[in-house]
Every structure is written in C-alpha cells, then in structure tokens.
Amino acid sequence: MKRFKGFVKKEFYHIFRDKRSLFILFGMPIAQILLFGFAITNEINNVDIAILDYAKDAESEKIIQKIKASKYFNIENQIDNEKAIESEFKNGKIKAVLLFERDFAKKLENQKKATVQVITDATEPNVANTITNYTQSIIQNYQNQKNTTQEQSVSIVMQTRMLYNAELKSVFNFVPGVMTVILMLVSAMMTSISITREKELGTMEVLLVSPLKPFQVIIGKVFPYVFLSIINAVVIVLMGYFIFGMPIRGSLFLLAFESILFIITALSLGILISTVSNSQQTAMMLSLMGLMLPVIILSGFIFPISSMPLPMQIMSNIIPAKWFIIIVKSIMLKGVGISYIIKETLILTLMTLIFIGLSIKNYKTRLE
Amino acid sequence: MRTILFIIQKEFKQIFRDKSMLRLIFILPILQLLILSNAATFDVKNIRISFIDSDNSISSRVLKDKFNANSYFSVTKELTNPKEGLDFLQKGSTDIVIEIPNQFEKMLQNEKKAELQIQINAIDAATAGVQNVYVSQIVQQVNQDIAVKIYNTTENQIILSRIETIPSFWYNNTLNYKTFMVPGILVLLVTMLTLFLSAMNIVREKELGTLEQINVTPIKKYQFIIGKLFPFWVLGLIILSVGLVISKVVFNVPMLGSILLVYGFTSIYLLLILGFGLYISNHTETQQQAMFIAWFFMVIFILMSGLFTPIESMPKWAQNITLLNPIRYFVEFIRMVLLKGAGLKEVLPNLVVILIFAILINGLAVWSYKKTN
Numbered sequence A: 001m002k003r004f005k006g007f008v009k010k011e012f013y014h015i016f017r018d019k020r021s022l023f024i025l026f027g028m029p030i031a032q033i034l035l036f037g038f039a040i041t042n043e044i045n046n047v048d049i050a051i052l053d054y055a056k057d058a059e060s061e062k063i064i065q066k067i068k069a070s071k072y073f074n075i076e077n078q079i080d081n082e083k084a085i086e087s088e089f090k091n092g093k094i095k096a097v098l099l100f101e102r103d104f105a106k107k108l109e110n111q112k113k114a115t116v117q118v119i120t121d122a123t124e125p126n127v128a129n130t131i132t133n134y135t136q137s138i139i140q141n142y143q144n145q146k147n148t149t150q151e152q153s154v155s156i157v158m159q160t161r162m163l164y165n166a167e168l169k170s171v172f173n174f175v176p177g178v179m180t181v182i183l184m185l186v187s188a189m190m191t192s193i194s195i196t197r198e199k200e201l202g203t204m205e206v207l208l209v210s211p212l213k214p215f216q217v218i219i220g221k222v223f224p225y226v227f228l229s230i231i232n233a234v235v236i237v238l239m240g241y242f243i244f245g246m247p248i249r250g251s252l253f254l255l256a257f258e259s260i261l262f263i264i265t266a267l268s269l270g271i272l273i274s275t276v277s278n279s280q281q282t283a284m285m286l287s288l289m290g291l292m293l294p295v296i297i298l299s300g301f302i303f304p305i306s307s308m309p310l311p312m313q314i315m316s317n318i319i320p321a322k323w324f325i326i327i328v329k330s331i332m333l334k335g336v337g338i339s340y341i342i343k344e345t346l347i348l349t350l351m352t353l354i355f356i357g358l359s360i361k362n363y364k365t366r367l368e
Numbered sequence B: 001m002r003t004i005l006f007i008i009q010k011e012f013k014q015i016f017r018d019k020s021m022l023r024l025i026f027i028l029p030i031l032q033l034l035i036l037s038n039a040a041t042f043d044v045k046n047i048r049i050s051f052i053d054s055d056n057s058i059s060s061r062v063l064k065d066k067f068n069a070n071s072y073f074s075v076t077k078e079l080t081n082p083k084e085g086l087d088f089l090q091k092g093s094t095d096i097v098i099e100i101p102n103q104f105e106k107m108l109q110n111e112k113k114a115e116l117q118i119q120i121n122a123i124d125a126a127t128a129g130v131q132n133v134y135v136s137q138i139v140q141q142v143n144q145d146i147a148v149k150i151y152n153t154t155e156n157q158i159i160l161s162r163i164e165t166i167p168s169f170w171y172n173n174t175l176n177y178k179t180f181m182v183p184g185i186l187v188l189l190v191t192m193l194t195l196f197l198s199a200m201n202i203v204r205e206k207e208l209g210t211l212e213q214i215n216v217t218p219i220k221k222y223q224f225i226i227g228k229l230f231p232f233w234v235l236g237l238i239i240l241s242v243g244l245v246i247s248k249v250v251f252n253v254p255m256l257g258s259i260l261l262v263y264g265f266t267s268i269y270l271l272l273i274l275g276f277g278l279y280i281s282n283h284t285e286t287q288q289q290a291m292f293i294a295w296f297f298m299v300i301f302i303l304m305s306g307l308f309t310p311i312e313s314m315p316k317w318a319q320n321i322t323l324l325n326p327i328r329y330f331v332e333f334i335r336m337v338l339l340k341g342a343g344l345k346e347v348l349p350n351l352v353v354i355l356i357f358a359i360l361i362n363g364l365a366v367w368s369y370k371k372t373n
Helices: A004-016 A021-038 A060-067 A084-092 A103-111 A125-147 A170-200 A203-209 A214-243 A252-276 A278-288 A292-298 A310-318 A319-332 A342-362 B002-017 B019-038 B058-071 B083-092 B105-109 B127-149 B176-206 B210-215 B221-249 B259-282 B287-303 B316-322 B324-340 B344-368
Strands: A047-053 A073-078 A096-100 A115-123 A157-165 B048-051 B073-075 B096-100 B114-120 B162-170
Touching: A004 A021, A004 A214, A021 A170, A021 A214, A021 B287, A021 B316, A047 A060, A047 A084, A047 A125, A047 A214, A060 A073, A060 A096, A060 A103, A060 A125, A060 B162, A096 A125, A096 B324, A115 A125, A125 B127, A125 B162, A125 B176, A157 B127, A170 A203, A170 A214, A170 A252, A170 A292, A170 A319, A170 B127, A170 B176, A203 A214, A214 A252, A214 B048, A252 A278, A252 A319, A252 A342, A278 B176, A278 B287, A292 A310, A292 B019, A292 B176, A292 B287, A310 A342, A310 B019, A319 A342, A319 B083, B002 B019, B002 B221, B019 B176, B019 B221, B048 B058, B048 B083, B058 B073, B058 B105, B058 B127, B073 B316, B083 B096, B083 B114, B096 B127, B105 B114, B114 B127, B176 B221, B176 B259, B176 B287, B176 B324, B221 B259, B221 B344, B259 B287, B259 B324, B259 B344, B287 B324, B324 B344
Parallel strands: A047 A073, A047 A096, A115 B162, A157 B114, B048 B073, B048 B096
Antiparallel strands: A096 A115, B096 B114
C-alpha cells in the first residue's frame, strides 16, 4: 500500500510539474464553456431575407410590417424580379425571399384567397424549414385577426407552458452537453495517451518488473485523472449555475455521484483503448478521432435523438455520453430523484464493467 | 530537392509500415462519414404527445384525431390527471402534454372561445419552439373544423379569407439533411485527421529524442518541414477523394460546381491546417500536450463553424470570432460549390482568406521552428 501511495504521488508530481499541461487542462474547459454558453444556439433568429413585392398594396405592406416586427427576420432588401433571387442565394446574402403576387389585396377581397410564396435557400434544410414555419404562423395570425370579425368562427386559445426552461434558453441544453464532451474526451484521451506513452518510451517495462502489481500500475496512472476530472466537473457545474443561471433542481449529491460514475466510465474506456494500442498515435486515433464526432453527433448533445432514423437511434445507445446527458438534464433541470434515472445509471455501470473486463482480458503483462 | 524526396520517402514508409495505424487512418473517417451523416438531422418529428381529456366531447375528439392523423406526432396512451402528465414528462416518456378542460365544448359553443393547457418539455429550446409551431398550426385547423361541426354549416357558408403560403425550397426541395451534412462532415474529418496527425508527428520525434539526431544532419529546416508534412497533404487529398466518391455514390449529394475548384481550394486549405499542426508541435514538448491543444481548437472550430448551428444566431462578437475559424470557410465553400454550383467568382473571398491564413500560419510556424533547442 505504501508503495502504491508513492507511485500515485509520483504520478501527481508528473502532472503538476508540467505547468503548461495543467493550465491547458483547467483553462480550456473554462474557455469552452464560456464561449459555447454565450455563443452557441440552435435557435434561428435574425435571418436575412428579401421581399419581392409585385403587389405593393395595403395588405402586402401590413404583412411585411408584421414580418419586420418579429425577431426572427431582418429584411435585408427589396428585389424587383425573380431572376435576382438566384444570384442573391448564390452570394449567400439572404436565406429566403417572400414573394407577394400581383393584386394581392384585390384577390383577397374578391376571391377570398391570395398567395404568398416563401422561397428558401434549402441548402440548410433546418433553417429553411424553420423560416417557412415562422412565416406561416405569422401570416396565419394575421389572417385570423382579419377573420375574427366574422360571425361563425370559434377560437381555441392555447395556454402553452414551456416546462423546465420557461425562457427557452438554449444554454440549458448546451451546458450538460459541453460538460459531457469535455469529461468524456479529456478522461478517455488523457488516460489512453498517458498509459501508451509509458509503453512507447519503454518505461512500462520498468514498472512491470517493479513489485507493484499491474492493476496497481494502471490505477495509479488513472487516479490523478479521476481527481482532475472531478475538479473540471465541479468548475463546469459552478459556471453553469453562476454564469448561465442553470438551476440545480435535484440533489447535488446525486449529481456528484453520477458525475463520478461517468468519469470512471470514460477512464475505463481510456484504459481499454490503451490496452489495444501500441503507440500514442494509435491511442490518439482511437480516442480522439474515433470518439470526438460520435460523441458530438450521436449523444443528443446537438441533434435530438428522437429525430434520427431508427438504426441511428439504436446505435446511439452504445454511446456512454448519451446516458450521461439524460442524467444531467434530469437532475439539474427536471429535479428528479434516482428512481427516475435508475435505468441510465445501471447502463453506465454495466458499460464500465464491460470496459474494465475487456481491459483485463487484453492487458499484457509480458513483453512481446 | 533530393533530400526532400528522401525524407518524404522515409515518412511514407513509416506510415505504411504500421498496418494497424494505416487501417485506422482510412477506416475511421470513412465509417464515420457513412454512419454519422445519417444521424445529423434537426428534423423535428416523432413528437410524442399525450392527452388528458376531461371533456370527452365531439370537439375534443376532433382535436385528438387531428393530432393522430398528423405524421409528425405520435399520440401516447391517454392520461387521466395532470399529476400523471407531469410524471410522464419527468420520466421522459412524452414530449408534450395537452389538457382539455371539462367545459371545453360548452365554452366553444357559448363563448366561442375555450382554453387548452399545453405543456412542452423545453430543455432543448429550439426543438420545443418548432414543436410549439406545429401544435399551433394543427389547433388552427381544428378551429375551422369545429366551427363547421358546431354550427352545422357546410364549409362553403363560412367563407373566411385565406392567405395561402406556398413554400418552395430551392437547391434541396425534399429538405434532405444528408446533402447538407455530408459535405460538412467530410470537411471535419479531413481537417481532424490532418491536424491531429501533423501536430503529433514532429513532437513525437522530440519526445523520442530522434529530433536531435535530425538536427545535427545537414538537412535544412524547410526541407525537413516539407518532407514531414507532404505525406499528410497527400493523405488529406486521398481522404477527400474517397469521401467525395462516397458522397456521390452512397448519399447522392449533388455536385453542381467544379470538382477541380474543390481540389484547388482543399490543397491550399490543407497547407493551412498542416501549418497549424506544425505550429502546435513547435510549442509543445509531448504528444499528450499537442493532442490536448489540437483537441481544444478542434472542438471550437467544429462548434463555431456553422455546420451544426447557424452562425447568424450567434451574438455579434461570437460571429466575429468565427471569422478566424478555417473550418467555417471550408464548410461554406464546399456547400456553395457542391450544392449551389457557385463558381470561382462567388467563392473568391473564401479562397483569399484561406490563402492569407495559410501564408501567415506557415510563416509563423517555420519561423518558430528552431533547429537548436
């Protein structure tokens, strides 16, 4: 035990001596949370659009005013023919054109029907779709206002409550996501690279012939990163709470427990990677190149999992980050207790056990 | 020149000798392009909706049927009271709970107005916003249907003026996310691969101590750097080519613009990324440090590239930061050329910026690379 303590101490020294790495290790997550918390949003507003108004009458003017008043759109310019749309789109200056047909007001008056075309640059399908939806609802509202004077109409009034996130802040979605990406990648990458480093430099052999047992060597190497990751998690939660007003509605203790569980999951994945790679480059390829995009895309961090095609939904189950994101959101925003997230917790535990089991199976104590 | 060729030869041999590494270099990007492109969609569908119907009237049934018939929604089992509704939301078994109060139909008949209580799980704000729009569109239609039913009139008798909106989606009329995402993800993969490998490569020689051996040879600074980085430049272009073929064959991404232009741009872009990798390895001592820094910048580049989230929605200062992000220019460029068929004239600004960045970063990297320690 004393030997083991000494070894852990040495590992801590290694990390703390290297001031630059330490600075990176703590400074970068902070920088990222700040940057993304303030900057990234998948809301769509301030979209630049143009108006092509063949009608130029009172009705079209009123609708344009409504559009102008909404926070979603900036009316960039007026264009006067359809040919101009193509070149505006190609320049990427505007995302959509609203086209009012000739005699708009007259048609609305006489035929009770008039059309507005919403032409969108659908190279970004999400933006195009949202623009169309927003315009439709603005125009529909306008039309309803006109119609309420009619005798035989009824209206259902929607009392909508946005639960857990009344102000619709997208940062509530991103803080748990960024936290997960940071913990996952830092833990898996740092452990796998630092263990393979010993292999590559040949010092692993020295450790293996020492009286320390192999598992002690591994735990000793991993332990400082558990410690560092916990500090990172605490810093991120604190920043979420104080800077971005993320509530912590559930139990802090539960959140701490789940975070430690996830850190251990990520670390054991890192150990597994190190047992199958023989150089730091291979370890990097597996942990960084192999994990970065799947963790960002398949975890529900940015793209809602329920919208993915079924095979992708199934595949997302093997991403530990997915489960941790659900856990963090449930505890922090919904304020639920352990009974609501027992399934997610068990899955993470099971994954950890599998990673550790595989690592033990792959671990070679002998030289080739 | 001969010296450079020898170094290049040595580097290629090193790459090709390590078979497991070589496999990873090719398999990882290809696999990810094939799989992840399918997952990257913001389409809001499969919205789970639950009703608490305390009215059980014709009107409430009309409302529920409308949601049932809509392909965006899947209606879960009916709930009995608001408490159960909240529980369902907390467990994550549903996304929206709609409560129909028990005087719903009466209110509509007598006062022409009734309230619906709607609760939406808004943790993902953007998705919740879209869901809200869909719900209100359906409720609007229901208004009309109920008017017809309650007043026993035929539809013709209620002549409401209607403003129709006709959407038309240019360049991508089926709103196919893949054509949008595939080129972007390809850009990410090419960038990640070349940046990580180049950042690790020179620092590795430092860490293993072999850099000193090279430093005492008559090899010149620029020869060594070119020799080291050239193989990755080639590798980047190969991955790009494989990726383009996959985009065309598997995902049927339209390629309206000139492919030659794509290669021209990528060649310059790769110089920029490799220069950046070199710069990182100059300023680090171990591969671990180098990877950590590369990781830091890569995450920022990815999330601030406009690939996943729109740049226009960012605050102004953040939009200004994205002006320094090389991936932003590449993503913009490849989408413009492949999907819209933009030519050199339209993408010239992107090309110029990337060229300037490439010159700057390479100048800096070569200048900061010291042969003596």
